[in-house]
Amino acid sequence: MKIWEPQNPAVVDELTAMWKDGKSATEIAAVFDGATRNSVIGKIHRLGLGRPRRAARASLANPRVKKPRAIRAPKPRPVAAPRPAPKPAVVIDISHARPWIERSARQCAYLLDDDRACCAAIKPGSSYCAGHHSLIYRPTSSADDLARSLRKYA
Template sequence: MTDAGASWTDERVELLKKLWADGLSASQIAAELGNVTRNAVIGKVHRLGLSGRAKDAKATSAAPRARKATRAPSAPAPIAPQPHSNVVLAPIPLQPVREASEVSADDDDVAIPMSERVTIMDLRESMCRWPMGDPTKPEFRFCGARSITGLPYCTHHARIAYQPVADRKRERKLARA
């Protein structure tokens, strides 16, 4: 690493200010000054408190445009692979859609015995998080059955929670009619 004090003489600082005001990029200024990096130019511009680049006719002068024209177009950046989970979700067979009149208020009571339901304090990662009952009442519990790996619900409640988009749209149309 070079000594910053030795490379930034008064003359170089004045030239930096002029080139910056003319609208040259930090890379172009570094090339003009020589023996200094683009990052050093950016740092010096920041420390000097110079304003943003000029946006007038000076910024589009022939010199910067000529330099841009000779520059080869850059290749698009490669897309970084996204991390994948080791969880593979199998399709869950869906129950037939029932009309509102067919669904009873005690439907959840029949599916999960009260003794298997759990409070928020007893709920664990591998347990179904389907809420059961009125959250304002002391009897409120969660399903507590074994959940599907990678999902918050057991098989029964996942069938209710995850429905194909086509079925949901059909239900909305029926509800409006």
């Protein structure tokens, strides 16, 4: 076995000759003691060696002539359903606003700024007044909406 010294000109010449003879990087690494397949590939890359191009395949030398395809008219795009009119903006009265600490349990917990809460009367079953509840919570979607959205990605 020969010692792998990638800077040694004799090793580089032998490596180049073996590579041009068509030996694989694994076969070259087996000849040199201390060489790995990756070190051989790295040296070949740094030397700028490449495999010679193979002869063109017979199928590429005699390409088949394809029949011209008929040009199809583009499919008409479906007309999108008109969007529903947006809901009118909810007007929220913040005249009840006071510091968060002064809020009682039956007052809106929506924070307006650093330390003030809305403090209007809460909507039953919520921690917020009707106006802030409509801002925070989205209605749940129906099973049909879920099935339709899943079909889109199937």
